[in-house]
Amino acid sequence: MDLVIEGRAFVKGRLSNWCIGIEDGRIVEVAKNLRGEEHVDYGQMLVLPAAIDPHVHLRDPGLTAKEDFSTGTLAAAFGGVGCVLDMPNTIPPATSLADLREKKRTIAGKAWTDYGLFAGCIPGGKLEEMAPHAVGFKMFMGSSTGKLLVAEERDRARIGQAVKATGKVLSVHAEEEALIGKEREQDIRDHLRNRPFQAEVAAIDRLSALGCRVNVCHLSSAAGLNAASKYNFTKEVTAHHLFLDRDNERGAFAKVNPPLRTRDDRFALMKAFLDGRIDMLASDHAPHTIEDKSQEFDIAPSGMPGVETQVPLMLALVKKGALPLDVLVRAMAERPAEVFSLKKGRIEEGRDADLMVVDTRALGGIKVNNLHSKCGWTLYEGFDAIFPYATYVRGHKVVEDGAIAGERGGRDVVVGP
Numbered sequence: 001m002d003l004v005i006e007g008r009a010f011v012k013g014r015l016s017n018w019c020i021g022i023e024d025g026r027i028v029e030v031a032k033n034l035r036g037e038e039h040v041d042y043g044q045m046l047v048l049p050a051a052i053d054p055h056v057h058l059r060d061p062g063l064t065a066k067e068d069f070s071t072g073t074l075a076a077a078f079g080g081v082g083c084v085l086d087m088p089n090t091i092p093p094a095t096s097l098a099d100l101r102e103k104k105r106t107i108a109g110k111a112w113t114d115y116g117l118f119a120g121c122i123p124g125g126k127l128e129e130m131a132p133h134a135v136g137f138k139m140f141m142g143s144s145t146g147k148l149l150v151a152e153e154r155d156r157a158r159i160g161q162a163v164k165a166t167g168k169v170l171s172v173h174a175e176e177e178a179l180i181g182k183e184r185e186q187d188i189r190d191h192l193r194n195r196p197f198q199a200e201v202a203a204i205d206r207l208s209a210l211g212c213r214v215n216v217c218h219l220s221s222a223a224g225l226n227a228a229s230k231y232n233f234t235k236e237v238t239a240h241h242l243f244l245d246r247d248n249e250r251g252a253f254a255k256v257n258p259p260l261r262t263r264d265d266r267f268a269l270m271k272a273f274l275d276g277r278i279d280m281l282a283s284d285h286a287p288h289t290i291e292d293k294s295q296e297f298d299i300a301p302s303g304m305p306g307v308e309t310q311v312p313l314m315l316a317l318v319k320k321g322a323l324p325l326d327v328l329v330r331a332m333a334e335r336p337a338e339v340f341s342l343k344k345g346r347i348e349e350g351r352d353a354d355l356m357v358v359d360t361r362a363l364g365g366i367k368v369n370n371l372h373s374k375c376g377w378t379l380y381e382g383f384d385a386i387f388p389y390a391t392y393v394r395g396h397k398v399v400e401d402g403a404i405a406g407e408r409g410g411r412d413v414v415v416g417p
């Protein structure tokens with residue numbers, strides 16, 4: 001065995017002392033005692049499956065002033081994330097086989113974590129061609145950053161059929177374009193008026209007709225949560241919709257789609273998350289430069305960074321006793337692995353050795369200067385958090401004790417023919 005990691009590991013749904021045996025990046029055995037060429041004993045620290053973030057925008061290619069695959073995945077690794085699934089609204093967008101291949105060439109060798117790429121759905125797109133190269137498909141039902149809007153019911157129906165034939169999941173930005181207002185916006189409340197919760201509910205109700213596997217991205221309202229729960233969809237929630245609402249006075253820095261809503265919406269989502277009723281925690285990491293965000297509210301782009309902070313925020317809730325650890329592990333690792341068919345997400349034989357090591361005593365405040373996204377800002381300054389002590393990707397230590405600890409060796413989880 002190349003490596004044995006020992007500690008209070010989360011195995012079969014609970015914490016106990018275990019040795020995790022690793023060979024060629026895979027977990028080959030989990031036992032009370034194991035010997036390996038290298039043995040690392042983390043004592044009382046927790047060893048958890050690394051998180052899988054099923055929704056990031058790493059901006060590569062084309063928007064690399066905001067982020068690139070190197071900085072984005074490094075931020076992920078510092079936040080306990082071992083694998084990111086990247087969205088297609090880049091420049092050019094990843095909406096054809098050629099674009100997807102070109103994107104893969106551009107980002108090759110840059111990643112610190114593993115990654116998968118979503119293929120973007122556009123009217124007339126050849127989805128079957130892209131399927132073998134993509135971890136899933138993405139459809140925007142309402143306009144947001146980029147030009148991937150699918151507003152016509154006929155086009156959505158065709159996309160649903162095509163995705164169904166591939167057997168892959170369709171992750172959806174569910175805001176109904178027809179219900180999004182275009183009034184000039186001066187602040188977050190205007191933004192919310194233009195993008196009411198009814199737009200989220202209407203979009204979700206329409207999805208039931210598609211017939212393919214549907215994942216509803218970034219639920220933002222109590223009504224949207226209820227709507228999505230009626231169907232056999234999987235559901236994502238972001239940290240920003242759990243920790244922030246329309247009372248956050250940060251101007252365009254808090255502008256995001258779907259918008260931050262009321263305190264009641266936030267509490268309903270948080271309750272559902274704590275109860276384990278939301279499948280996946282997803283950052284929707286959408287970095288924009290400080291310059292982009294400092295423009296007038298109306299023209300500033302929507303989106304905020306979050307890939308590095310979402311797990312640390314949640315670990316602080318675990319420490320305070322508000323969030324059961326098994327609920328967090330399920331939402332940050334087990335469910336994303338199941339939904340997107342990844343051999344990751346659990347500490348068990350046959351899975352990739354993607355792990356995070358957590359010192360639960362290390363509760364501290366988030367400081368922007370300690371973060372690694374290229375965008376250089378966060379809405380969580382001062383929030384309680386526990387950053388993982390170390391993150392491993394396929395048995396390779398990537399970060400430890402707040403510093404880079406290894407080589408970048410991130411791989412694409414979908415290598416097409």
Ligand code: DOR
Pocket residue numbers: 057089144145173255256257258286287301302303304
């Ligand atoms: O606020 C958002 N930002 N929502 C999206 O759907 C896209 C994202 C981005 O890429 O900036």
Ligand code: ZN
Pocket residue numbers: 144172173217218257258
């Ligand atoms: Zn979205």
Ligand code: ZN
Pocket residue numbers: 055056057087284286
């Ligand atoms: Zn997104």
